Amino acid sequence: xxxxxxxxxxxxxxxxxxxxxxxxxxxxxxxxxxxxxxxxxxxxxxxxxxxxxxxxxxxxxxxxxxxxxxxxxxxxxxxxxxxxxxxxxxxxxxxxxxxxxxxxxxxxxxxxxxxxxxxxxxxxxxxxxxxxxxxxxxxxxxxxxxxxxxxxxxxxxxxxxxxxxxxxxxxxxxxxxxxxxxxxxxxxxxxxxxxxxxxxxxxxxxxxxxxxxxxxxxxxxxxxxxxxxxxxxxxxxxxxxxxxxxxxxxxxxxxxxxxxxxxxxxxxxxxxxxxxxxxxxxxxxxxxxxxxxxxxxxxxxxxxxxxxxxxxxxxxxxxxxxxxxxxxxxxxxxxxxxxxxxxxxxxxxxxxxxxxxxxxxxxxxxxxxxxxxxxxxxxxxxxxxxxxxxxxxxxxxxxxxxxxxxxxxxxxxxxxxxxxxxxxxxxxxxxxxxxxxxxxxxxxxxxxxxxxxxxxxxxxxxxxxxxxxxxxxxxxxxxxxxxxxxxxxxxxxxxxxxxxxxxxxxxxxxxxxxxxxx
Amino acid sequence: xxxxxxxxxxxxxxxxxxxxxxxxxxxxxxxxxxxxxxxxxxxxxxxxxxxxxxxxxxxxxxxxxxxxxxxxxxxxxxxxxxxxxxxxxxxxxxxxxxxxxxxxxxxxxxxxxxxxxxxxxxxxxxxxxxxxxxxxxxxxxxxxxxxxxxxxxxxxxxxxxxxxxxxxxxxxxxxxxxxxxxxxxxxxxxxxxxxxxxxxxxxxxxxxx
Numbered sequence: 001x002x003x004x005x006x007x008x009x010x011x012x013x014x015x016x017x018x019x020x021x022x023x024x025x026x027x028x029x030x031x032x033x034x035x036x037x038x039x040x041x042x043x044x045x046x047x048x049x050x051x052x053x054x055x056x057x058x059x060x061x062x063x064x065x066x067x068x069x070x071x072x073x074x075x076x077x078x079x080x081x082x083x084x085x086x087x088x089x090x091x092x093x094x095x096x097x098x099x100x101x102x103x104x105x106x107x108x109x110x111x112x113x114x115x116x117x118x119x120x121x122x123x124x125x126x127x128x129x130x131x132x133x134x135x136x137x138x139x140x141x142x143x144x145x146x147x148x149x150x151x152x153x154x155x156x157x158x159x160x161x162x163x164x165x166x167x168x169x170x171x172x173x174x175x176x177x178x179x180x181x182x183x184x185x186x187x188x189x190x191x192x193x194x195x196x197x198x199x200x201x202x203x204x205x206x207x208x209x210x211x212x213x214x215x216x217x218x219x220x221x222x223x224x225x226x227x228x229x230x231x232x233x234x235x236x237x238x239x240x241x242x243x244x245x246x247x248x249x250x251x252x253x254x255x256x257x258x259x260x261x262x263x264x265x266x267x268x269x270x271x272x273x274x275x276x277x278x279x280x281x282x283x284x285x286x287x288x289x290x291x292x293x294x295x296x297x298x299x300x301x302x303x304x305x306x307x308x309x310x311x312x313x314x315x316x317x318x319x320x321x322x323x324x325x326x327x328x329x330x331x332x333x334x335x336x337x338x339x340x341x342x343x344x345x346x347x348x349x350x351x352x353x354x355x356x357x358x359x360x361x362x363x364x365x366x367x368x369x370x371x372x373x374x375x376x377x378x379x380x381x382x383x384x385x386x387x388x389x390x391x392x393x394x395x396x397x398x399x400x401x402x403x404x405x406x407x408x409x410x411x412x413x414x415x416x417x418x419x420x421x422x423x424x425x426x427x428x429x430x431x432x433x434x435x436x437x438x439x440x441x442x443x444x445x446x447x448x449x450x451x452x453x454x455x456x457x458x459x460x461x462x463x464x465x466x467x468x469x470x471x472x473x474x475x476x477x478x479x480x481x482x483x484x485x486x487x488x489x490x491x492x493x494x495x496x497x498x499x500x501x502x503x504x505x506x507x508x509x510x511x512x513x514x515x516x517x518x
Numbered sequence: 519x520x521x522x523x524x525x526x527x528x529x530x531x532x533x534x535x536x537x538x539x540x541x542x543x544x545x546x547x548x549x550x551x552x553x554x555x556x557x558x559x560x561x562x563x564x565x566x567x568x569x570x571x572x573x574x575x576x577x578x579x580x581x582x583x584x585x586x587x588x589x590x591x592x593x594x595x596x597x598x599x600x601x602x603x604x605x606x607x608x609x610x611x612x613x614x615x616x617x618x619x620x621x622x623x624x625x626x627x628x629x630x631x632x633x634x635x636x637x638x639x640x641x642x643x644x645x646x647x648x649x650x651x652x653x654x655x656x657x658x659x660x661x662x663x664x665x666x667x668x669x670x671x672x673x674x675x676x677x678x679x680x681x682x683x684x685x686x687x688x689x690x691x692x693x694x695x696x697x698x699x700x701x702x703x704x705x706x707x708x709x710x711x712x713x714x715x716x717x718x719x720x721x722x723x724x725x726x727x
Contacts, residue, residue: 002567002589421603423590424566425617425662431591435616439607 003336004429011337014330015349018397024366025240025359028233036222037231044218045238052214052242054132055139055207056200062140063196067147068189073277074148075155078268085281087509090145091289094501096458096475097142098205099494102482103292104129104138105209113295130210138210139200141288146199147192154188155181187256194250201243202356204461205479215239216358216461223362223465233366236359247354293498299491306481306489308472313496316473319388320456320500323395324449330396331403331448332433332441339411339419353401357461360394364466386468394462399452406451410444411437443511450508457501474500519544519698520565520666525574527557527564534560535722537574542666542698549701549709551727552719558702559600561719562668565700566590566597579665594664598655600671604643610654611639617662625661632691633657649680656688660695669701673708685711 074086107114108127128134162184166176207217215235222232271277334350337343352360368385418440422432438445460475467476474497481490520542527535534557542548552558563569565576567583567590575584583593596617604613614629615621630636633653643651652672659667672688673681685708692699702719703709709716716727 004589417599417601417603418605420568420590420597421599421605422616423568424595424597425658426591426596426664427617428589428591436605440605442607 002423002429003340007333007336007429011334011343011346014334015343015345018349018352018400019345021360021363021367021397024370025233025236025363028230028366029237031230034228034230036226036228037234040218040222040231040235044213045235047213048215048218048235049238049242051132051212052201055136055212055214056197056246058133058136059139059143059200060193060197062136063144064147064189064193066140067144067149067192067196068151068185070144070148071151071155071185071189071192073271075152076160076268077271079271079274079278083513085278087506088285088289089281090149090505090509091285091502092142093145093454094458094498094505095142095289095292096205096460096478096497097138097203098209098460098482099296099478099490099498100138100142100292101129101135101206101209102478102487102490102494103295104134106487107291107295130212132212135206135210135212138206139196139203143196143199146195147189150188150192150195151185154185154191158184184256187254190250190253194247194254197246197250198243198354198356201239201246202358202461204358204464205475205482208479209482215242216356219358219362220461220465223365229362229365229369232362236362240355240359243354243356243359247351293495296491296495296498299488300495303486303488303491305492306477309477309492309496312472312474312477312493313500315471316457316475316497317500319392319395319473320453323392323399323456324452326392326396327400327403327452328445328449330400331407332438334400334404335407335411336429336433338408339416350400350404352398355398357394357398357459358465360397361462361465364390364394386466388468388471391463391466391468391471394466395456395459398459398462399455402452402455403448406444406448407441410441414440443514447508447511450504450511453504454501454508457497457504519546519579520700521577522565523575523577525564525571525576527560527569527571529560533722535571538722538724539574540717540724542700544665544698545696547692547699547701547712547714548717549703549712549714550717550719550724551703551706551709554704556719557722558704558719559670562597562670562700562702565666565668566595567593595666595668596659596662596664597668597670598659598672600674602643602651602655604646604651604654604658606643609640609642610635610646613643613654614657614661616658619663629657629661632694648675649684652676652684653687656691660691660697663695664697666698666700669699671703672701673703673705681708682711689713 070089074082079085106112108129109115110119114127129137162180163176166180167173171179201216204216204220207214208220213221216239218235219232219239222228222235331350334346338346365385368390372385414437418436419432422436423429427435458475459473460479463471463473463476464479467473472480474493477493478490478497481487481493520540522538522540525535525538526533538561550558550561560569564571567588570587571584575582577583578594605616608616611626611630614633614635615626618625626639627636630639633656635650635653635657638646638650638654643654646654656672673684676684689712699714701709701712706716717724718727
């Protein structure tokens with residue numbers, strides 16, 4: 001593949017632009033200390049570290065147990081209406097964890113449905129969810145589908161070929177599971193678990209509502225309550241070290257040993273007691289999806305819809321669509337040099353998904369503060385900070401990884417032969433991209449676009465920290481109502497958000513199925 | 519027409535060619551044979567422009583394509599690869615016309631007929647046999663009509679009978695066109711069947727047999 005020199009230059013420039021915000025973070029780490037930072041470092045930092053680790057361990061473990069169990073069930077057993085059950089059980093991906101937190105806290109409060117019912121039966125036990133185990137359960141419920149989908153696809157990819165071979169060598173089922181199945185599926189499980197981990201670290205809405213002092217909460221607290229951006233940046237610096245260490249560890253666990261081999265598909269075993277298993281799945285679906293949605297619909301009858309709901313719905317849709325378009329175009333451009341050689345700077349620029357939204361937000365705050373100070377003389381004040389452009393830029397930084405990952409695997413499947421053939425038939429770089437690469441990558445692009453859209457619709461920390469005054473999206477409307485304890489008023493935007501994400505999710509699953517068939 | 523002058527090329531510090539020269543005149547139909555891994559495909563890639571020699575020069579129609587460097591799409595050369603490179607999202611007709619300078623139905627129908635591909639025009643590559651796919655790839659190169667056609671093991675994946683039938687068809691088709699054709703193969707019988715001069719590539723040296 002021959003790529004013009006100007007494309008190399010453009011990709012290098014774009015990568016540097018995407019990495020620029022983190023200069024503020026590094027700058028803050030080397031700036032002189034102040035009293036607030038001294039206080040945070042001496043008294044609060046160990047607490048943030050401890051709480052973040054604890055929340056991470058509990059939520060990732062719970063989500064992995066639920067998701068991997070479902071993944072095994074769906075990959076290895078046949079039962080009626082499996083396609084619909086799969087769709088039903090991944091719907092929690094459309095429900096943000098902060099919405100789960102809001103509903104659960106309300107249901108179990110003294111005035112909530114569960115609280116009142118327990119009281120009527122004379123059970124005076126008050127079950128509080130506003131603690132570390134509680135917040136971890138919320139994360140696990142909202143995020144287990146990542147582990148479910150990746151475990152299922154890894155198991156389906158390997159088939160039962162190796163397990164059968166091991167059984168034919170006289171090895172018992174338990175040993176087959178631990179020696180063959182688990183090592184083969186572990187990279188898939190860990191890939192799902194790492195997505196859960198990074199989503200947990202990214203969250204702000206849930207931990208803020210439950211008042212759990214973790215790193216992302218601390219960054220917002222330092223900036224919003226203490227008004228000290230430098231301290232927020234310094235906390236971000238420690239947080240990013242924590243995140244990178246986690247990412248490094250997860251990457252090692254995700255790496256398949258001995259490479260990956262596609263094996264022939266084998267017929268699935270029928271489930272022995274399908275009714276019992278489906279009853280359990282039905283109950284689980286009620287807890288994770290049915291009851292929360294019914295409760296939100298019930299809230300709708302209790303309070304009027306918040307003003308600006310339809311504007312927020314429209315704004316969420318257009319911002320998501322616009323950011324998806326930018327990310328896909330950017331990913332296509334940035335992928336071109338990577339097809340020829342390793343370019344660490346481009347890979348670094350697309351690490352955003354590993355970096356929590358609060359760090360990206362605070363880094364951009366630092367950068368725009370510096371740029372606004374420089375431009376004050378001739379532009380007359382703050383023109384970058386709190387602008388829609390900065391919100392969009394932050395979203396691109398955070399979600400570019402998803403576009404790049406989808407295209408990396410799409411290009412890997414495609415190889416270079418078609419692009420080379422097109423160039424040998426007289427097509428230039430951009431003609432090849434338009435006439436050959438994009439049509440062949442269509443499914444990868446659509447799947448990536450839908451996955452990014454689902455995340456963008458629910459996105460909170462970046463929008464909350466960087467948006468201009470009056471710029472409300474569905475997620476900020478929900479969060480504002482939650483903060484004001486006007487839970488019933490959060491129902492409208494929450495349902496709008498779930499509806500939009502669910503539509504994207506359904507289309508994404510259809511694309512995945514058609515991709516698997518092809 | 520094509521002149522390779524004292525070219526050197528190394529891959530990851532392993533020299534493939536240290537000083538190789540070669541010349542093709544207009545309308546030549548020659549073949550290079552050699553064992554696997556000797557650098558036959560690399561030689562074609564240097565002419566195509568997907569690899570660049572570390573020293574020496576390549577001239578096409580008297581002009582250097584190395585100084586200044588001409589990208590593959592800027593060279594009057596095409597490559598029929600040993601892999602199936604038919605675009606899977608395009609039909610046989612669309613694949614044939616992909617590089618066509620004039621995209622008219624007359625041109626398409628004439629070539630479909632010449633290649634005996636008319637009944638397959640609306641099929642996708644996944645619905646073709648190995649021999650049919652190979653014919654489409656050749657047709658696509660001929661319709662593009664560059665000055666030089668390079669063929670990299672074009673009959674590798676075919677059985678012996680089909681190989682001979684296709685070689686006959688290729689020779690018939692080449693009679694009606696003016697292009698210079700350079701084929702590389704590990705199979706001496708293919709080289710003999712294709713006619714023209716046969717060169718042997720071994721140890722980075724090219725010698726006429």
